[in-house]
Amino acid sequence: MTTSVDKLNEQTKNETVVVKILSLREKETKTEKGEGVYHFGMLGDASGTLPFTAWSIPATIRAGDVVELKNFSVKTYNDSLRLYIDSRTDVVLRPDDKLDVKRVYRDYKIKNLNLRDVFVSVSGLIKDPIDKTYEKDGLEKTVTHCTLEDDTGSIRLSLFDRKLAPGRYYKIDGAKLSEYKGRYRLTAGDKTQIVEVNGFHLPEIRAYDLNELQTPVDSVSISGVVVFLGEKGGLISRCSECRKTVDDIRCPDHPEAKIILDLYAYFTIEDGTGDMQCNAGRAALMELLGLKDEDLNIEKPKTSKAEVTRQLTEKLMSIPLLLDGDAVLGTNGPSFRARMIRRMDDALLKKVMESYEVDLQ
Numbered sequence: 001m002t003t004s005v006d007k008l009n010e011q012t013k014n015e016t017v018v019v020k021i022l023s024l025r026e027k028e029t030k031t032e033k034g035e036g037v038y039h040f041g042m043l044g045d046a047s048g049t050l051p052f053t054a055w056s057i058p059a060t061i062r063a064g065d066v067v068e069l070k071n072f073s074v075k076t077y078n079d080s081l082r083l084y085i086d087s088r089t090d091v092v093l094r095p096d097d098k099l100d101v102k103r104v105y106r107d108y109k110i111k112n113l114n115l116r117d118v119f120v121s122v123s124g125l126i127k128d129p130i131d132k133t134y135e136k137d138g139l140e141k142t143v144t145h146c147t148l149e150d151d152t153g154s155i156r157l158s159l160f161d162r163k164l165a166p167g168r169y170y171k172i173d174g175a176k177l178s179e180y181k182g183r184y185r186l187t188a189g190d191k192t193q194i195v196e197v198n199g200f201h202l203p204e205i206r207a208y209d210l211n212e213l214q215t216p217v218d219s220v221s222i223s224g225v226v227v228f229l230g231e232k233g234g235l236i237s238r239c240s241e242c243r244k245t246v247d248d249i250r251c252p253d254h255p256e257a258k259i260i261l262d263l264y265a266y267f268t269i270e271d272g273t274g275d276m277q278c279n280a281g282r283a284a285l286m287e288l289l290g291l292k293d294e295d296l297n298i299e300k301p302k303t304s305k306a307e308v309t310r311q312l313t314e315k316l317m318s319i320p321l322l323l324d325g326d327a328v329l330g331t332n333g334p335s336f337r338a339r340m341i342r343r344m345d346d347a348l349l350k351k352v353m354e355s356y357e358v359d360l361q
Contacts, residue, residue, distance in 0.1 A: 006047035008081065012074045019043040020099045023118045024063045042118045043083065044101040051077075051116060054085040058093070066097040078116055103191075105173050111152035111208075111217045113177055113184055122186065123171040123197060124150035126157075126164045147218075148172070148186065151202055154219035157186045162194070169199045182328035182335075184216045205324075207355040210274040213327040213334050221324045222336060223344060223352055224271030226316045233265040235308040237298075261296040263289075265312055269323070269336075278323065280338040288315055288341045320344035322352065 003015045023041035030036075039054040041063065061067065070090040074083050085091065105121040113120060129146040144159040146166070157175070164170055173193040175186040188194065207221045238244065239251035240258040251257050263285040269278050286292070289311050295302040324340040342348060 004047040005043070005045045005050050008050065008074045008083065010074055010076060010081070014071075016068060016070045017045065017072075018066065018068050018094065018097070018099065019045050020101050021061060021063050021065050021067060022049065022101065024061065044103065046100055046102050048102055048104050049119075050081060050083050051118075052083040052085060053077075056087040056089070057085055058091055060093060061091065066094045066099045068092040068094055080116065103174055109152040110148070110150050110155050111206075111220070112215075113155070113217075114215050115177060115179060118177055119174050120177050120186075121171070121173045122148065122150070122155075122175060123169065124148040124154075125169050125199070125202060126166050127154075129164070129166055149202060149219065151200065151206070152220075153206060153217035155184055155186055155217070157188065159188045160190070162188060164194065169197050171195050171197045179216070179329070182216060182330050183218070183326065203355050205322075205351045205355045207322075207352045210269070210271050210276045212273075213276070213336070215334070216327055216329045218326040219324075220327060221322055221352070221355075222269065222271065222276070222327075223320065223322045224269040224275075225318060225320060226267045227270050227275070227318075228268040229313060229316055230266040233267075234263070234312060235296075235303065235305040236262050236264055238262045259298060261298050261301060263291075263296070263308070265316070267316060269321070276334065276336050277332070278336040278338055280325075280341060284325075284338050284341050285312070315343075316341075322348050 001015060003017055005017060005019060008017070021041065021043050024039055025041055026037055026039050028035065028037055039057050041052060042049055043052050044050065069085065072083055072085055072089045074081055103119060105119055106117050107121045110122060110124065125148070127147040127149055129144050131142055131144050133140055133142055135141070141161055144163065146157050146159065146164070147154050148157040171194070172188060175188050175192055178185050178187065205221050206219065207223060210222060210224065213220070213222070237246045237259050239246050239254050240260050241254040242251065244251065246259055250259065263282045264279070265285060266277065266279040268275055289308065291303065320343070322342045322344050323336060323338040325336055325338040327334055327336055
């Protein structure tokens with residue numbers, strides 16, 4: 001008996017569905033039985049969409065294919081239904097079938113985005129658009145990279161052949177969510193619906209406890225005390241060509257390239273709810289240490305590695321700090337890339353407390 005996606009539930013048995021595979025991703029897994037691979041993504045039909053996990057699936061299946069499924073199961077995972085495909089499931093490719101999918105998008109705040117939903121609905125302020133051109137099928141097209149910002153954080157948004165006015169607020173239905181180098185990204189294609197909406201208040205500071213930041217989110221703040229400072233940071237030498245750290249007088253891969261001085265720090269911060277690994281680069285550390293570009297001229301440097309290390313220790317260790325930057329996701333869990341580091345004073349503390357009060361309302 002054939003049914004539709006919107007009729008599926010945990011009691012579904014002996015049903016057949018014909019669906020389109022909307023997205024298909026692969027992930028490696030390790031268990032006591034050894035290493036393996038499983039797939040996951042989204043599928044749907046004219047009635048709606050559903051996430052799925054496939055412990056076994058034919059290698060010929062691709063995103064965009066229409067398939068017939070028999071002997072599958074449906075269970076609740078992370079508070080939403082999910083369809084499961086295993087070795088007992090019959091997966092039949094139907095290459096001649098066309099299927100229109102009714103997409104139902106869940107509304108998200110930027111801070112709460114996660115890859116359980118590949119297509120999402122978000123609202124926010126458009127900032128800093130940059131246009132780039134590319135060629136497809138012999139035609140020149142434009143992609144606009146910008147920032148979408150709401151009251152919980154910001155995220156990079158790519159718009160293909162579409163223009164949105166900076167400084168205005170939009171509701172975006174059906175943006176595709178993906179992850180690249182530990183950060184989330186949104187893409188709006190030709191099927192994404194975008195409408196302008198009334199503006200809303202954006203806080204000056206979006207402060208979060210460390211235990212709240214479990215997924216990537218840009219333009220947020222954390223506070224706490226640095227309890228560990230990495231020894232290999234401070235004033236470092238880099239190759240101007242590949243930007244890699246150089247311990248010798250020249251880069252082994254680019255021996256003719258100029259060597260430049262740079263600043264980098266990595267440290268651990270604690271706030272009472274948890275701890276997090278953080279790093280900061282040249283811009284944040286120059287402001288923190290009161291340095292200028294000419295101070296890092298390798299021909300006539302006005303500081304030294306020992307002096308930078310001393311100042312970093314003095315200005316970072318065991319002092320209440322406020323860090324502005326981005327929470328990113330790595331192999332060891334979430335970490336924080338600081339763009340600004342400020343010593344916490346009464347005025348900053350008041351703003352942080354106000355941000356918590358807004359979040360609780």
